[in-house]
Amino acid sequence: MQKELTKIQQNILDYLIELRSESKTPTLAEIAKYFGYTNRSTVQQHLQAIEKKGFIKRNPKISRGIELTFDNNYFITRPILGEVAAGNPLAIYPDSIDTVELPTIANVPNDSFLLKVKGDSLKDAYIFTGDIVIVNPNLQAENGQFVVAILDNEAVVKRFQKKNNVIELHSENPECEPIIIEETHHNFKIVGVVIGVYRTMAKKVV
Amino acid sequence: MQKELTKIQQNILDYLIELRSESKTPTLAEIAKYFGYTNRSTVQQHLQAIEKKGFIKRNPKISRGIELTFDNNYFITRPILGEVAAGNPLAIYPDSIDTVELPTIANVPNDSFLLKVKGDSLKDAYIFTGDIVIVNPNLQAENGQFVVAILDNEAVVKRFQKKNNVIELHSENPECEPIIIEETHHNFKIVGVVIGVYRTMAKKVV
DNA sequence: AATTGCACCATACATTTGTATGGTGAATAA
DNA sequence: TTATTCACCATACAAATGTATGGTGCAATT
Incomplete structure (x- = not known):
C-alpha cells in the first residue's frame, strides 16, 4: 500500500x-x-x-x-544527551551519544532532556540500567525529589535533601553512603530535576 | 507575577x-x-x-x-482507562476511573491509552504497582512483547508468546504459572501491546 | 452618580493559508 | 521520438486567521 x-x-x-x-x-x-x-x-x-x-x-x-500516519507517528528518534550513573558518577557528554526511539508519548518538552541511567544504586527507587530519565533543568529541586547533579565534573542521579546549608544526595541503596555537599563545595551543580522515568517496552525482549 | x-x-x-x-x-x-x-x-x-x-x-x-507557559505546560491531566493486575486479573473499567498528572512527555498518541498497574508479578520486568503502562491497541503482538489481554472479562499484563496455535501468557515472576490459551478459548482477546512504562518522579516521595 | 472591570457583540481589514491551474526544464522509459 | 515522471515556478482565489476599533449590558467599586 x-x-x-x-x-x-x-x-x-x-x-x-x-x-x-x-x-x-x-x-x-x-x-x-x-x-x-x-x-x-x-x-x-x-x-x-x-x-x-x-x-x-x-x-x-x-x-x-x-x-x-501511524507508522511514522509511532516512534520518534530523540537524542540522549548523556549517561548518568545511579551509583558511581559518569560523564555527561556535551554532544548526544546515542538516540532512542521513543513512542510519541515521549514528546519531551523543549526545556528538558534525556539521560540514560547506568548502574543500579537506584534500583530501590525502581530506576534501572537502561531506563531513560527525563530531566528538567528549570525546576527548583525540593527535598525528596530526584535530581541530576554534577559533582567534580561527573554526573549522578540522587535523591535531594537540603538541611540548613548542607545538601545531601541520598542513594536509595542502603549500602551507598549519602554524599554531603557543604556550601563551600565549588565543583557542584544541580543540573535538573528528574520529572519522569521512561522505559521502552515494545521491543522484543526474549 | x-x-x-x-x-x-x-x-x-x-x-x-x-x-x-x-x-x-x-x-x-x-x-x-x-x-x-x-x-x-x-x-x-x-x-x-x-x-x-x-x-x-x-x-x-x-x-x-x-x-x-511553563507551569501549565508542565503537567497534563490524562485519564487512566483502568487498572490491570500484573498478577491476578482486575477489571478494565469502561469509564476512566482516575487521572494522572503526566509531564508533557506523556503526550500519549490518540490511539493509545493508559493503564495503571496493580500487583507485583511483573516486578522482575521492572514494572511495579502504580506504574502507568501505555498500551497501543493497534499493534500486532509479537513474541516476547508485553500485552494487555482480556481473559474471561478481566485484564492482565503478561508477556506474549505464540507457539503454533497456542498462545502463552508468561509472567516474569517464576512462581506464577504461564497461562495457556488454546484457539478454542472464546473469552480471550488481546487488547493491545504495551509500548512503554511511565512513572512520575517529580512529586516529593519522602 | 460616576467609574471601572468583565463578558460579550458587530464590523472591518490585511495577511495567511490551502487549493487549483497551467507552465518549464530535466531525466527517464516506451 | 514521444510519453511520463519529477521537481519546481507563477498566478489566482476563496476561505481562514489574527487583529483592531467601537459599542452594549451588567455587576461591583468608589
Whole structure:
C-alpha cells in the first residue's frame, strides 16, 4: 500500500516528524520557507504525493492539518544527551551519544532532556540500567525529589535533601553512603530535576 | 507575577491544556466555536488577558501560535482507562476511573491509552504497582512483547508468546504459572501491546 | 452618580493559508 | 521520438486567521 517516497518527499516527511516531536505542525508556507521554495504549490504537490502514498493524512480546510500516519507517528528518534550513573558518577557528554526511539508519548518538552541511567544504586527507587530519565533543568529541586547533579565534573542521579546549608544526595541503596555537599563545595551543580522515568517496552525482549 | 484568572479565562486555558495533550493548538475561531461565541474578538480579548497574566505566550502573526507557559505546560491531566493486575486479573473499567498528572512527555498518541498497574508479578520486568503502562491497541503482538489481554472479562499484563496455535501468557515472576490459551478459548482477546512504562518522579516521595 | 472591570457583540481589514491551474526544464522509459 | 515522471515556478482565489476599533449590558467599586 505504501509506495516508496522520493528523496525530497522523504526529506519533507522527516521535517514533519521532527516538528512533531515539538508538538508542531507547519503550514505549507513554513515548509516552503524551510526548504527554500518560493512557492507553496510545490509543497502542496509534494504533500499530495506523500499523502497518496499513505504516509500522512491531511485534514482539508484546516490550517496545519497534517497528520502523520501511524507508522511514522509511532516512534520518534530523540537524542540522549548523556549517561548518568545511579551509583558511581559518569560523564555527561556535551554532544548526544546515542538516540532512542521513543513512542510519541515521549514528546519531551523543549526545556528538558534525556539521560540514560547506568548502574543500579537506584534500583530501590525502581530506576534501572537502561531506563531513560527525563530531566528538567528549570525546576527548583525540593527535598525528596530526584535530581541530576554534577559533582567534580561527573554526573549522578540522587535523591535531594537540603538541611540548613548542607545538601545531601541520598542513594536509595542502603549500602551507598549519602554524599554531603557543604556550601563551600565549588565543583557542584544541580543540573535538573528528574520529572519522569521512561522505559521502552515494545521491543522484543526474549 | 501571575494574577488570578477569571472563571472564563480559566475555562479557556483548560481547553488549551486539554488540546495540548493531543498535540493540538486551536485557532481563535475554533475556541469561539467550542465556547459558543459568535465572534473571534471575544476569544482574542480573553487570550490577551490570559497572556497578560502570564499563563500563555502568543506568537503573533502565526496561526495557532498559542504556547502554554511553563507551569501549565508542565503537567497534563490524562485519564487512566483502568487498572490491570500484573498478577491476578482486575477489571478494565469502561469509564476512566482516575487521572494522572503526566509531564508533557506523556503526550500519549490518540490511539493509545493508559493503564495503571496493580500487583507485583511483573516486578522482575521492572514494572511495579502504580506504574502507568501505555498500551497501543493497534499493534500486532509479537513474541516476547508485553500485552494487555482480556481473559474471561478481566485484564492482565503478561508477556506474549505464540507457539503454533497456542498462545502463552508468561509472567516474569517464576512462581506464577504461564497461562495457556488454546484457539478454542472464546473469552480471550488481546487488547493491545504495551509500548512503554511511565512513572512520575517529580512529586516529593519522602 | 460616576467609574471601572468583565463578558460579550458587530464590523472591518490585511495577511495567511490551502487549493487549483497551467507552465518549464530535466531525466527517464516506451 | 514521444510519453511520463519529477521537481519546481507563477498566478489566482476563496476561505481562514489574527487583529483592531467601537459599542452594549451588567455587576461591583468608589
